[in-house]
Amino acid sequence: MQTNQLLLMRIKYRLKLLLRSLGFRIGLGKRWLENRYGERILVFHGIDTVGETRFNSRYLSQDYFEELLCYFSRHFNILSLEDFYAGKFREGVLNIALTFDDGLQNNFQLAIPLLKKYRIPATFFITVPTEQDFIWPDFLDLVSFYTDKKEVRFRDKIWRLNRKREFVSGGITLKNYCRTLEHEAIKPLYGIFSEEWKQISPGHTLYWKLLSADQIRDISNNDLFTIGGHGVNHSSLIHVSPVSVANEIVTGKATLEQITGKPVDDFAFPFGDYNDEAAGIAISAGYSRLLLVDKLKNQSAHGAMRERFVVNPYISKKHFIACLLKGSYR
Structure with missing residues (x-):
């Protein structure tokens, strides 16, 4: 049922x-595009040159991204995340704040020049892994798409590649399964697909390479931009142990503060997954603003939390703007 x-x-x-x-x-x-009062925090991930959607749904082309920025600048009130939380809204128009998750290097290369051009503030939620310069979801998306393997054995299960280029076992995709695991349990996949990674990673850096410390520092030094935390391994904080939750939140914050020399007050939950325990640890660690995706269960439970509106790469600009104004794709 x-x-x-x-x-x-x-x-x-x-x-x-x-x-x-x-x-x-x-x-x-026309009626759907009429400006109206509202409050939205947008979440972007990757920006590339073509708007690639074969690997996942997280990329917009640089040209389309600029079209959106141009429209936002003309029609909406764009705020920093800090001002958004402070309620510095204008009546009669949509009030928005822009955020980027994961900390991909393409943000520095392709998004930031446009944000500077239009003088638009943004917050970048950055993952800071200690053992590699990618996060496991991007690794898995790429190797699944390009591998010649039809099946793999992982954690005593056989995972078979389907027509969508997803490995599946028992009706569950490998990616969703990995979302329930500690990062240590995911790491054997790096060995299983090591040959694929050697072949594809050099030509696909836009789709996996994370920001360097120097780039993070450069972003932080611009008054338009704010650095936020996004954990260490992009783990779902509702599935890993309390020790791992604390490590993701506390270590990630400390690393970013060491790089930037500034307090890091904002945190975005990887995948938008959270519970009261994870939120409590984040608040105790010193985060004052907590960002989800689009599934806030109870805002009164944690006043620091806000929902965000995910950008849909599969619909037209007008269609997206209409949904943004409405506050829903439904």
């Missing part, structure tokens, strides 16, 4: 997106 309900919800969601797209094509979308 739950599976059928989930399938029905997906069908309804896609049908609504289709109908809205058709509405724009036949000229019915």
Whole structure:
């Protein structure tokens, strides 16, 4: 029953997106684009040159990103995250703050020049792994797409590659399974796909390489930008041990503060996954602003928490703006 309900919800969601797209094509979308009061924190991940969506849904092209920035600048009130939390909103327009998750080097190369051009503030939530210069979800996305392997054995399970270029076992994707694991348990995958990584990583740095310490410092030194924490290994903090949760939050914060020489007050939960325990540890560690994705359960439980609106790379700019104004893709 739950599976059928989930399938029905997906069908309804896609049908609504289709109908809205058709509405724009036949000229019915003007009303949907009327500016109105609202408060939204946007979350971006990667920026590339083409808007690649074969590996995952986290990339926008630099050209499209600039189109969005241009529209935002003309129509919306754009605030820093600190001012957003302080409630420095304007009436009658949409008030937005921009954030970027993961700390990818492409943010420095392709996003920041445009943010500087339009004088738009942004907060960058940065992952700071100690053993490699990538995070495991990006590694798995890339090797799954390019591997010639049809199946692999991992943690006593056989994982078979499907048509979507995802490894699956028992109806669960390898990526979702890894989301439930400690990073130490994920690390054997680096050996399983080591040959693939050697071949593909040099030509795909836009899709995995993280910011260097010098780049983080450079971003931090610009008054437009703020550095925030995003953990050490991009672990889901609702699945790992309390010790690992503390390490992700505390060590990540200390590392960024050492690099920047400044307090780091903002934290974004990897995958948006959180519980009261993780939120409490983050507050105790000194974070004053906690960012999710789009599933805040109870804002009154932690006043520091805010939802964010994920940018959808599969729909047109007008369609996205309409959904942003509405505050929902549904």
